[in-house]
Amino acid sequence: MKTKVLAALAATMAVGATCAFAANPFVDVPSDSWAYKSVVELADAGIIQGVDGQYFQGNRNITRYEAAEMVAKAMAHMDKASVEQRALINKLADEYADELNNLGVRVSALENRVGNVKLTGDARVRYRYQDGSKENDNSWDYRVRVRANSQVNDRTKVEFGVSTDNHNFADNGTASNAENQENNGIYVDRANVDYNFGGNNWDLKVGRYNYVLGGDRAYGYNYGDTFDGAQLKYGNDKFAATAGYGKFKEGDIAGIAKTNDDEGLEGTKTGYGELEGFFGGGRAAGSALGVYYNDFSANDATRGGQADDLWGAYASLNLGKWNALANYENVSYAKDIKTANGNDDSANVWIGKLTYGKAGFATPKSWDAWVEYINAEDGAFVGGSTNGWRWGNHMDNIESWGVGADYTFAKNAMFQVMQSFGTNTKDGNAKDPEEQTRAQFVFVF
Structure with a gap:
């Protein structure tokens, strides 16, 4: 899975972040990039950390475990998500259920989120x-x-x-x-x-x-x-x-x-x-x-x-x-x-x-x-x-x-x-x- 594809999906999950006050943490994401706003919001929300804390590496293939880790962090923001955003998080959590369980994240925790x-x-x-x-x-x-x-x-x-x-x-x-x-x-x-x-x-x-x-x-x-x-x-x-x-x-x-x-x-x-x-x-x-x-x-x-x-x-x-x-x-x-x-x-x-x-x-x-x-x-x-x-x-x-x-x-x-x-x-x-x-x-x- 390409990170830029996941970023497009996860952009709706970076709830609670305010891009206007967030600094770009990645040296390889220029301000005129199509993904700039989404990447900064995801980083500011703590959903992604990049590679070595400096590089986003948008064209790198990521593992399912890395994707599951991002979903797990998005789950932590469920209380701030809209109905549509919660639906997307639920869908991704179902897709990565096995990886989330192996990472110690109970997918059933979604049931504890209001509005699910x-x-x-x-x-x-x-x-x-x-x-x-x-x-x-x-x-x-x-x-x-x-x-x-x-x-x-x-x-x-x-x-x-x-x-x-x-x-x-x-x-x-x-x-x-x-x-x-x-x-x-x-x-x-x-x-x-x-x-x-x-x-x-x-x-x-x-x-x-x-x-x-x-x-x-x-x-x-x-x-x-x-x-x-x-x-x-x-x-x-x-x-x-x-x-x-x-x-x-x-x-x-x-x-x-x-x-x-x-x-x-x-x-x-x-x-x-x-x-x-x-x-x-x-x-x-x-x-x-x-x-x-x-x-x-x-x-x-x-x-x-x-x-x-x-x-x-x-x-x-x-x-x-x-x-x-x-x-x-x-x-x-x-x-x-x-x-x-x-x-x-x-x-x-x-x-x-x-x-x-x-x-x-x-x-x-x-x-x-x-x-x-x-x-x-x-x-x-x-x-x-x-x-x-x-x-x-x-x-x-x-x-x-x-x-x-x-x-x-x-x-x-x-x-x-x-x-x-x-x-x-x-x-x-x-x-x-x-x-x-x-x-x-x-x-x-």
């Missing part, structure tokens, strides 16, 4: 198969999600997102037929305000957000999806505590829709709390231990609302390129609820997962492979959307193994494959479920 609005999203094309399943006629499906994140001020963020449902390619209706496609399955899955206070250690989130039982480090066996509520969190590099209350909005636990003249049932509500500790690398990259609790309430005792409460614990250990996860959950039921395993008041699930490597969307050719084990008593799965990859009949009253791999074949594009094996029904006389296969392409933007 960023659109992100993902698209998934998925294949699922299970021998003898009626779902095989709809093996291929797709989903698209779009997120808008806005930094209102230095403490407040607003998130809004929409998502399509999982639409299969075997639908008989036309793509534009809203009645056949249930309004194309588009719904609001994120709409929340996030307020940070108390020295950045306290965080309050209110609205519609993603809630995972056990947090981001746990397996997400029982629930991980759209949730309406309020959540207060305290966290630092060693410890985090979370408390919240709200209503599930996806899956059976969220309620049954109105049919004919029957009223729809109200979704299950929960109060929840979680404690986590981080070590061996801190909160971002280290290992973690956590415990969590949910108190359920619902109007109907024939679906997910039958569960009275749930508690769980997890351990996630980072061992170089290896990660080992162990997760336990116990669901308690009202005394009049019976489960197939003979227990009248509780059901347990044990989950273990071992992963080697780490696939990242920003790192082409990165990959990982994993193996998992699930041992779930009847009633351990309360019903609802999860972070797991299995169909519902592989979530409850089963013992099963699974293997999978993730590969980033291009920047922001990943291929993932999963396969179950050794699956059997734990209690009762039901036939062992057939094994499941899943493969998908995921693209982020």
Whole structure:
């Protein structure tokens, strides 16, 4: 990249500099040069230093790291930039994200700048198969999600997102037929305000957000999806505590829709709390231990609302390129609820997962492979959307193994494959479920 090209781009980033009072620091940039004003403004703003502090060398090719360093310095002036200038800085920061991270500059720091609005999203094309399943006629499906994140001020963020449902390619209706496609399955899955206070250690989130039982480090066996509520969190590099209350909005636990003249049932509500500790690398990259609790309430005792409460614990250990996860959950039921395993008041699930490597969307050719084990008593799965990859009949009253791999074949594009094996029904006389296969392409933007 030529420095004069970068100077033309970065001229709009030299905000706050006053050329009339700035002296030209470079002996090789004459006052009648087309780039004189931009170069002086950039130097005065501290974005460029030149070579040996004396020469600009406008025709010299520069490295991506030198360009990233200039972008990093421009990021420091974001509070003085206009909307158009911030947009350009954001674009350059995305381009040089890897170099900025290697230089120790977190691109996510842009989110702390007032007035920053960023659109992100993902698209998934998925294949699922299970021998003898009626779902095989709809093996291929797709989903698209779009997120808008806005930094209102230095403490407040607003998130809004929409998502399509999982639409299969075997639908008989036309793509534009809203009645056949249930309004194309588009719904609001994120709409929340996030307020940070108390020295950045306290965080309050209110609205519609993603809630995972056990947090981001746990397996997400029982629930991980759209949730309406309020959540207060305290966290630092060693410890985090979370408390919240709200209503599930996806899956059976969220309620049954109105049919004919029957009223729809109200979704299950929960109060929840979680404690986590981080070590061996801190909160971002280290290992973690956590415990969590949910108190359920619902109007109907024939679906997910039958569960009275749930508690769980997890351990996630980072061992170089290896990660080992162990997760336990116990669901308690009202005394009049019976489960197939003979227990009248509780059901347990044990989950273990071992992963080697780490696939990242920003790192082409990165990959990982994993193996998992699930041992779930009847009633351990309360019903609802999860972070797991299995169909519902592989979530409850089963013992099963699974293997999978993730590969980033291009920047922001990943291929993932999963396969179950050794699956059997734990209690009762039901036939062992057939094994499941899943493969998908995921693209982020």
